[in-house]
Amino acid sequence: MKHCKLIVLCISSIAIVICAVMIIRINVLYPNAEVISYTKDNPVDINGLEVKPIDYSVYTLDEFSEISSEYDRYLKRENKDKKRVVVFTLSVRNTTDDIISYSPSFVMVIEELCASNGAFPIINNDNPSQQSINVLPGEERQLVLKSMLSTSMLKYENFDKIESSTMTLVYSFYPYRRKLVFDKR
Structure with missing residues (x-):
């Protein structure tokens, strides 16, 4: 019996x-991602497109429906007061001599509240399938993104x-966690 216990222990x-x-x-092979933050004073350059976080606003669905028809279909639901829409404003400027077609891809993260969701361009009612913008050489434009939070998040x-x-709007997670940081209000 002691012999069996010794074998199991080994x-x-x-x-x-x-x-x-x-x-x-x-x-050692996969260390934690290095965090790189970009702000209004320190914009990021994404393939020749300078992207700068400007500001954000938080709306209820009722408030958001006043500025966009995008969530009209949700307004009839029972739990609409348990949803919030965060609207982000970014400034994008083309620093190249070429036209840049930019399709933003971000994950909205509120680290202190452990909440996240995708952030997408607000749909243009004239062209609902348009998810990208074209930025001419030297042109600066504003880009508006939205992200919905609900009680499941x-x-x-x-x-x-x-x-x-x-x-924060995170656009790269590994090996560098690159994020746009919006100031607290």
Whole structure:
């Protein structure tokens, strides 16, 4: 019986050592992402397009429906008070001699509230399929994105904290976590 316990102990010890070595190896091969933040004063250059975070606003669905017809279909639902729309304004400027077609791809993250969701351009009613913009050489334009938060992404008690939180739009996660940081209001 003692012999059997010794064998089990040796096998368990070897398994623990192998697991520890594998965990250390993975952490050496794939370290945590380096965080690079861009602000209004320090814009990012994405392939010749200078992107600068300007500001954000938080709306209820009723408030957002007054400025956009995009969420009219949601207004008849029961839990519309448990949803918020965050609208981001970005400035984009073409620094190249070529026309740039830009399709924004961001994830809105509120780190202190542990909330996130995709951020998409507000749909143009004239062309609802348009998800990209063309920026002429030297041209500067404003780009407006929206992201919806609901109680499945954030506790209802935290909805009042959204406006005072630091909003980020993350566009690259690894090996560098690149994000646009919007100032608190």
